[in-house]
Amino acid sequence: AQRVTQPEKLLSVFKGAPVELKCNYSYSGSPELFWYVQYSRQRLQLLLRHISRESIKGFTADLNKGETSFHLKKPFAQEEDSAMYYCARSTSGTYKYIFGTGTRLKVLA
Amino acid sequence: GAGVSQSPSNKVTEKGKDVELRCDPISGHTALYWYRQSLGQGLEFLIYFQGNSAPDKSGLPSDRFSAERTGGSVSTLTIQRTQQEDSAVYLCASSHRVPGANVLTFGAGSRLTVL
Numbered sequence: 301a302q303r304v305t306q307p308e309k310l311l312s313v314f315k316g317a318p319v320e321l322k323c324n325y326s327y328s329g330s331p332e333l334f335w336y337v338q339y340s341r342q343r344l345q346l347l348l349r350h351i352s353r354e355s356i357k358g359f360t361a362d363l364n365k366g367e368t369s370f371h372l373k374k375p376f377a378q379e380e381d382s383a384m385y386y387c388a389r390s391t392s393g394t395y396k397y398i399f400g401t402g403t404r405l406k407v408l409a
Numbered sequence: 410g411a412g413v414s415q416s417p418s419n420k421v422t423e424k425g426k427d428v429e430l431r432c433d434p435i436s437g438h439t440a441l442y443w444y445r446q447s448l449g450q451g452l453e454f455l456i457y458f459q460g461n462s463a464p465d466k467s468g469l470p471s472d473r474f475s476a477e478r479t480g481g482s483v484s485t486l487t488i489q490r491t492q493q494e495d496s497a498v499y500l501c502a503s504s505h506r507v508p509g510a511n512v513l514t515f516g517a518g519s520r521l522t523v524l
């Protein structure tokens with residue numbers, strides 16, 4: 301079965317500090333990995349996807365197939381980064397889409 | 410439409426009543442998903458539709474939950490004989506699958522409170 305694990309429910313960091321939100325996934329098929337973000341009183345939205353290898357709002361995530369991880373990183377956290385972050389996976393060839401339990405990031409002034 | 414629309418945005422009901430939640434996806438999106446969001450549980454997958462068919466209903470919590478999609482568009486999630494543990498935000502999402510980049514667009518959700 302597909303699984304996505306986010307071990308931290310809450311992560312608090314000070315403004316300007318580096319941040320890493322962890323995500324591990326179960327290995328099966330050809331996974332497609334994503335990070336979604338939900339800011340306060342806003343809809344859940346895509347932050348970034350592994351296939352694009354892009355940096356969005358200073359965030360990056362590298363797919364590590366050996367460790368089955370897709371950790372989200374940012375070198376210098378900002379207060380506006382405070383939000384709920386969800387890691388998700390889909391599998392090529394299917395439409396099934398599974399999310400982790402989410403990590404709430406709080407960036408302190 | 411311009412985005413995914415869900416109705417009602419808020420629903421308060423009494424235990425034992427039936428409720429229907431509606432999702433209107435982005436026009437042309439072939440895949441439609443239902444999730445349940447509750448504190449401490451994250452985003453719980455319920456069901457997804459590919460066109461009008463539901464290949465995977467494994468996430469539905471019990472036989473009190475059912476969903477349908479008609480015309481490859483609007484979907485309805487029905488909860489019969491609601492229980493207090495059904496209280497949550499029910500999220501709908503749709504996607505127009507692009508190979509290698511299946512991105513979901515979410516609605517604002519329907520908040521269900523069962524008294």
